[in-house]
Amino acid sequence: MSRDASNPDYSVDDLLEIMRKLRDPEGGCPWDLEQTFDTIVPHTIEEAYEVDEAIRHGDMESLKDELGDLMFQVVFHAQMAKEANHFTFADVINAISGKMVRRHPHVFGDATIETADAQIAAWETQKAKERQKKADKHGKTASVLDGVSISLPSLLRAVKLQKRAARVGFDWPETACVLDKMQEEAAELVEEYKKGTDKERLKEEFGDLLFVMANLARHMDIDPEEALRDGNAKFERRFHRIEALLAEAGKEPSQSSLEEMDRLWDQAKAEEKQRA
Helix, strand or coil: CCCCCCCCCCCHHHHHHHHHHHCCCCCCCHHHHHCCHHHHHHHHHHHHHHHHHHHHCCCHHHHHHHHHHHHHHHHHHHHHHHHCCCCCHHHHHHHHHHHHHHHCHHHHCCCCCCCHHHHHHHHHHHHHHHHHHHHHHCCCCCCCCCCCCCCCCHHHHHHHHHHHHHHCCCCCCCHHHHHHHHHHHHHHHHHHHHCCCCHHHHHHHHHHHHHHHHHHHHHCCCCHHHHHHHHHHHHHHHHHHHHHHHHHCCCCHHHCCHHHHHHHHHHHHHHHHHHC
């Protein structure tokens, strides 16, 4: 493969060849050669988040680049798998293509699905069959909780676990029940803190409260990750405003008092309400 990088017209095959050459022990890139699945996966996760960021900003030029970066991660993993005789990039393509065909019989077969809700139900039924098949292969009993990745952000994973349990009837009947449970868990955390309980016990109670909060978000049809992301953004905006107001007075936060910064926080909050 020889192309001018300043005037590219590359194909997927070219990308696979680029990756192969980067990993070639004879003349490849030293950094790429040192990588393993474990060392690359943090970059894979980071690239997925950068795709998310580009979409949130509505930046299609960045999205094009970030999708390419994410695709390169897939190619990187596939090349390492090929070297270890696990599978190839073609196997990855075959696997996902077959999965999409199986899970959309109304598009690629004779099944009839009228609504999006019916499609979701059919999708979950197919996934359950696939989980059962995988469990049978390993001589295990399938669980409705199988397949919820432990690598997901914890709040997102909590919601997914709760959704799975809800499908078989293990769920609060109404949101008010979850609100009651939230107050109960919060009270238990306060009680343990006042008792001077050890850190591990406090962590357990704190985890129980967060899990209930994730459940409450699900019942209120709120994405807890998005809600916390928005909360982070709000904090950043208001703290940046505090810094700006202090700078106008020739000061930095480290030269201010908590009382002064609290007052400026309230000012920043009031300014946002006026603009709303």
